[in-house]
Amino acid sequence: MMFLLAVLCVLYVWSPVTWTGGLGSTPNTIPRKTVPIKSNGGRLFREEGIWNYTTMLLREDLNMLILGAREAIFALDLDDITVKKAMVKWPVTTKEQKECANKGKDATNDCKNYIRILHKRNDDRMYVCGTKAFIPTCDYMSYADGNLILEDKQEDGKGKCPFDPSQRYTSEMVDGVLYSATSLNFRGSEPVMMRSSEEPIRTEFSSTWLNEPNFIHMAHIREGESNPEGDDDKIYLFFSETAVEYDSYTKVDVSRVARVCKGDLGGQRTLQRKWTSFLKARLDCPVPINNVHLLVQDVFHSCPSDWTTCMFYAVFTPQLDSSQYSAVCAYKIEDIKTVFSKGKFKAPVTVETSFVKWVMYSGEIPDPRPGACIDNHARELHFTKSLELPDKTLQFVKEKPLMDQAVKASGDKPLLVKKGPAFTRIVVATTTALDGTSHQVMFIGTKSGSVLKAVNYDGEMVIMEEIQLFESSQPVKILRLSNTKRYHELTVIQSLSVGDANLCPKPDNSKSVSISFFHGNTVKLWCQPYSNLAQVQWHLNGKLIEASNSFQILSDSLMIFNSSADASGHYTCSSVERNYTTQHIAYDLKMWSASGTTALLHDVKEKENTLVAVVVVLSLILAMLVIWNMYRGHLPLPFCHRRVQDTCEEGPYVNQPQERKLASTTVNLNSNNNHMNDQRFSSSREMDRLSTTVGSSGQISLKYIDDESEI
Incomplete structure (x- = not known):
């Protein structure tokens, strides 16, 4: 399988576009350029016998791409990913494979070690986890002296890495500590968001917290460095799950964003070793042509300066096959923060003793606010860590972690809506135009194996290119954005604001x-x-x-x-x-014209006559050469084995007084035994440069000599 390892950020020269009319939000947006698979200039890495390249880690400090596959890890050259700099194998044992098969899993496919987690640590080593035949296992890996080295310090990977290689998961390494969202058990029935510190903290096993989730993306935002309220860093989790708040006879899935505080230590009694700051809210990406909720498939976050500028870009697809529209929505971190810190909560209410209905909670909210991090306000109340929070606050968040208000998309509308193959992945780069303004360039992977390059100008989106990376049956599963591998095109002319193409070079139209x-x-x-x-x-x-x-x-x-x-x-x-x-x-x-046709036919006739004359002359010359060689004895007559002094003799040997009996089957025409005079031989050699070989039957054969040294 081929992979896009680093999307390069550059705006190419294009014909000008007037950025009005909302072209980017129309569902039938057409890419300006279509680049087929044969001309995209992509590089392909493939190792014989290795499958499922599904995990990537950019090590730009080493100028390498670390690639996780099934039972193997590769280090590839970032300048040319076809160059394999190192490789290490991490297979399952025969015992592990057999035990996995005994539990009902496919021994050939499921019971292998799929590398699912690759993170760089602060000590320059890497943390790597694999499914290990449904026994998730983690280890430490380093790169030294041109080799990838697994340290064989295997750790339990439950809650860090999925058991099932086909299960969606996400993880983030924060200051040397792994945060993960996956399943904690073999059957996949215990989903968790977990911090793997010395004293692990996780979510509750409750459908109120996580209900059949599909984990998508995790992001660490360093809010605590400059927050005027003394707030903590946040870890945001994006996922979809079966909604508990809708009255429906069938399951309805919705998109969510959740967050926890980095300094959360859990509660003293209530929520012991559980998150005290876990809150979640619905993500809203309104597409008028759809009557069902779109589900988030991938998220990319970008913080141009400090944490207040962070934006989350998410791709959404419909949960019903009947709809063919995908969308991209953007979310400001301030909007997410406002929902969690100031929004209303939802609460379950029992109706008719059995049915539970979720409604907006209108009662009293404890202080400190449930789900809040330890900030200046909490410290004023003499709460310096989550272990000191009152049970009233902790019990509230345990029962009601869902917010009533949804997080709305920036501008209350999608950045892009497109009909066609479903969106799968997204990365976003920022580029600067000639006037100094910044613009977002989105690279969107699709289910049909292509990447869309879309440019945002003042909220309007235009798809500049569609680049086909894979065959249509291979979706784009991973996109990584490199901050170092960019094009440097100093001659690019960009006019984004007014679409003025007067500065563009004029094409040469002089030839017809x-x-x-x-x-x-x-x-x-x-x-x-x-x-x-x-x-x-x-x-x-x-x-x-x-x-x-x-x-x-x-x-x-x-x-x-x-x-x-x-x-x-x-x-x-x-x-x-x-x-x-x-x-x-x-x-x-x-x-x-008729005259032109006649002239053409006349020219053709003349050329035919000339060709016939040449053939006749060449035939006569060839005939004369054959006759001359037969006369000189260089060619045998049809009825003779050999001609010597104008007589015919039988047998392979000639016994004449003037000539020695041949001692070998090869006649040396340059030998003194040859009775021909030097002048005749010289002219003969220059005419046809032939050598003669006498076979065992006495037949004389000819061969052409290219090199005069053979004569």
Whole structure:
């Protein structure tokens, strides 16, 4: 499988676009450029016998990509991922595989070690975890002297790494401590968000906290470094789960964001070794054409400066196959923070002794606020750590971790909505235009194996390119954004704000293609537009061509039917996009005339006569050479085995007084035993440079000598 290891951030030269009208939010957005798989310039890494390349770690400090696969880990050169710098195998044992199969799992596929976690530690080592035949295991790995080395300090990976290789999970290494969201048991029925410190802390095993979740993304935001309220760092978790708050006969899945505080130590009695700060809220990504909730598939977070500038970009797909629309929504960290710190809570209410209905809680809220981190307000109340929080606060958050208000998308609308193959992954880069303004460039992976490159300008989104990376049956499963591997195109001209293309270099349109046609034939002139959004315009002798019985204008060509002398002339093809015209190609058409045809036939006849004359002369020369060689004895007559002094003899040997009996089967024409005089031999050698070999039967064969040293 091929992977996009680092998406390169650059805006290429494009035809100008007027950034109005909300093009980016229309569901039928068409990419300006389509780059097929054969011309995308991508690099492919594949190792014989290795499958499931599903985990990546960018080690830009080592200029390497660490790639986790099934029972193997690779170190690839970031400049060229086809170069394997190191490899280490981590297979399961026969015993582990057998025990896994005895538990009902597929021994060939499930009962292997799938590398699912790769993180860089502060000490420059790496933390790696694998499924290990449904016995999750972690180890430490280093790179030294050109080798990847597993230290064989295997640790229990339960709660860190999934048991099932097909299960979604997420994790984050924060100051040397692993935060993870996965399942804690073999069956996958105990989902947890967990911190693997010396005293691990996790979520409750309750559907109120996590209800059949699908974990997507985890992000550490260093809020505590500059928060004026003395608040703590946060770890945000994005996932989807079966909703508990909707009245429905069928299960309804929704998208969520949850968060915990980095300094959370759990409660003293209530929520002992459980999060006291776990709160969750629904993510809203409104798409008017869908009546069902979209589910989050991937999230990328970017913080241009401090934590207050952090944005979360999320891709959503429908949970029903009947809908074909995907979307991208962005969320400001301030909006998420406001929902958790100031929003209302939802509470379960029992109806008719059995049915539970979730409604907005309107009662008294304890102080300190349930789910809040230890901040300046808590310290004023003499609470310096979560172990000191009152049971009233802890019991509230244990029962009611769900917020009533949803987190709304920035601008209350998606950045992009598109019909077609579902979105799978996203990374976002920031680029600077010539006027110094910053713009977000989104790279969106799709289920059809392509990556969309979309540019955001003042909230409007345009898909600049669709780059096909894989075959259509292979979805994009991982995207990583490199901060060091970028193009440096100093000649790029960008005019994002007004779409002014006057500075763009003009193409060379001085050359035309000459074409002749016969009367009454159909002529097809090709012209591929520069952009999928451009319209093709054709001109004949400077006059615009319109569709008629004689002309049909196609997206990539012009058809001329029943062509006559009127079709002759100078044709030009241009692309027109947003009132900007670029000429592509020009044709000069002329019809064959009778005189021109006669002249052509006359030329052909003359060439045929010349060719016949040459063949005759060459045949005569060849015949003369054959006769001359037969006369000189270099070639045998059809009825003789050998000619010596104009006589014919039988047998392989010749016994003449003038010539010694041959002692070998090869006649040396350069030997003094040869009775031919030097002058005759010299001219013969220069004429045809032949050597003669006598076979065991007395037959003489000829061979051509290329090198004079053989004579």
